[in-house]
Amino acid sequence: MRNQDNNRQACQHTSNAWRLNALAAAMAVAMGGFSAGAFAAAPAANSVIGNTATASYTDASLVSRNATSNTVQTIVQQIGSFTLTADNNKIVAPGGQVVYPHTLTNTGNGSDSFALSSAQDAGDNFDLTGFAIYADADGNGVPDNATDLTGTNVTLAAGGVFKFVVVGNAPGTALATQQGITTVTATAQTPALYTTSAITNTDTATVTADAVINVSKSANILTGPTGTVVEYTLTYTNTGNNTATDVTITDVIPQGTTPYGGMIYQAGSGTWSAGGALTDAAAGDPAGITYEITGTSPAQTVNVVIASVPANVSGTIKFSVQVDNSTADGNLKAAPGILTNTANFTYDPDGAGGTAPTASQPTNSVDFTVTQTSAVAANDTTTDSTQNGTPSGNDIVEVPTAGQGTTVVFSNIIWNNGNGPDRFNVTYANAGVNGFPAGTSFQLFQADGNNVLQDTNSDGIPNTPVVQPGEFYTVILKATLPAGATGNNGGNGFNVVKTATSVNDPTKIDTVTDQLQAITSNVVDLSNNTTPTLNSLG
Known part of the structure; x- marks a missing residue:
């Protein structure tokens, strides 16, 4: 029963x-x-x-x-989503050229195509001539070529970015304060995926008879890992008919989204085309310019004031930044993705005249793509992510003893020491003569110790879930011992080596050793050696 x-x-x-x-x-x-x-x-x-x-x-x-x-x-x-930035307000001299920078970004989770178009408003004062849309792949605010993209489709993968400029010329007969207005439209070509399948920006050109300062921004490199040093160039040009004074440029060094780092200004890197090296303090710069770095690293701003820029004169300001590769500033390393940098500028358009300084205007935006760098550490601690070169200390997970036929449980900590989310393949190998006895069975489990570790990236190897930078995941290894094994393996214990390998970069690996120091016997002595007394008999 x-x-x-x-x-x-x-x-x-x-x-x-x-x-x-x-x-x-x-x-x-x-x-x-x-x-x-x-x-x-x-x-x-x-x-x-x-x-x-x-x-x-x-x-x-x-x-x-x-x-x-x-x-x-x-x-x-597939879910469709995209952005188009930004509206522009530009000042132009009669007969002068305006360049409007725009950025199209596919923020959905799949590839799609987008048609680019533009139209000049009927209710404004004038239409631009020579009007066209041009690619600007490097984002420096200058057309890459002479191919007009009006009416053509641009295909972007998920997360893809396309930079372009809209270019036109004001009529030579245009008068001060008159405006020409343009509407730029990006239209998704799979409208069923979108709540709104078309987005517009408005570009406005206002005519002036005074100075016209344009400032564009460029970088010597647009992609790289953490630690990359990037040199930015601010190019200013007066295309107007008067001398501009107090040309003021402010450039906020790009910061990442907390807790991730961004870019760090490189001290003493500033130079001016008209005067050479610049200091980072307000005093000590060449005549005609003030160059100052304000704020505390990494949250700093480049501040420039150029005393005067005559008509038809150009110049450059250069400085360098480094993509954050350290946690010393209280942030994690810069995460994979895009760090966008845009400066702003204003100036007095008529020198000693009575015209007020212009409203602040943005430069074109320059994107730097931070690439992912992978790194992994495997050990037995949740407080130290250091990767050790030899199996010692935190690289050995020790269990003192276990009985015959029982299951030994090892907890291994897998750290993501890279700068982006990653998964880690987990494998194990019995350590030869120092390994577990024949007949031992092994199985990998998830952190809860109950669910088997899965292969979620279809490469045939169990792996961790996605682990964020600076975080860890616990992998459980269970070793079921055979019924007949005992001892301590000649004092060496029983060892199995576990290897964690980055899925993003399989060249990045680390190992940890799981060690059972001894297997004890489960034999119970049932004999009774006590000599009975006479009083206990009968």
């Missing part, structure tokens, strides 16, 4: 386990298969997300077992 009860209990445990798995699978379908950490970034369109549930139960022999469900897969649908 007791055996029947145990069998019924085992069947009930098994049934409950598979009910739990079915529930988990249903939840995976309802939730799209997302884990809590998966919401950090939108999954790509048409990608497959898998979810597998595992439950523990006790069989009729009262042995603990795990039951694993089938994997439920969900295909991510």
Whole structure:
């Protein structure tokens, strides 16, 4: 009767386990298969997300077992989203040229095409001549070529950015204060994916008879890892008919989104085309310019005041920054992605005249793409992410003893020491003569110790979930010992080496050793060696 009860209990445990798995699978379908950490970034369109549930139960022999469900897969649908920036207000001399910078960004999770068009408003004072849209891939505010993109489609992958400029000339007969207004439109070519499939910017040119200062910004390099040094150039030109005075340029050094770093100004890097090296303090600069760095690193601003710029005169200001590669400033390293830099400027357009300084105007925006750098450390501590070169200290996870036939549990900490989200493939290898005895079985588990570690990137190797920079994930290794093994392996213990490999960059690996120091015998001595007394007999 007791055996029947145990069998019924085992069947009930098994049934409950598979009910739990079915529930988990249903939840995976309802939730799209997302884990809590998966919401950090939108999954790509048409990608497959898998979810597998595992439950523990006790069989009729009262042995603990795990039951694993089938994997439920969900295909991510494409969601369309994009931005077009920005509106422009420019000052122009009669017959002068205006250049309006714009940026189109695909913020959706899949590729799409966008048509670029422009139209000059009917209710303004004049139309621009020689009107066209040109590519500006390097974002320096200057057309890359003479190919007019009006009416053409631009295809962008998810996260893709396309920079372009709209160029035109004011009529030579235009009068001061008259305006020419242009509407620039980007239209998505798969409208069903979008709530709004067209976005517009408005560009306005206002005519003046005084000075016209244009400031453009460029960089000597547009992509690189953390630690890259970038030289920015601010080019100013007076295309007007008067001398501009107190030409003031402010350039805020780009910062990342907390807790990630951005760019750090390089002390003493400023130079001026008309006067050579610049100091970072307000005093000590060449005549005709004040160059000062304000704020505390890394949140600093470049401030420039040029005393005067005559008509048809140009010049440059240069300085350097470094992409944050350190945590010394209280931030993490700069994250993979785009750091955008835009300066602003204002000036007095008529020198000693009565005209007030112009309103602040932005330069073109320059994007620097921070590439991902991967790094990993595997150890036994949640407080130190240092990667050690030899298996010692935190690189060895030790369990003193375990009985024959029991299961030994090792907890390994996998650190993401890179600058971007990453997953890490996890493998293990028995350590030869110092390894576990023959007949030992191993299995990798997730941090909860119950669910088997899954292969979520379809390369045939179990891996961690996505781990954010500076964070860690715990991987559990369970080693079930054979019933007949004992001892301490000649004092060397029993070792298995676990390897963590970056999925983003498989050349970045680290190892940690799991060590059981001794296997104890489970034999119980049932003999009774006590000599009975006569009083105890009968």
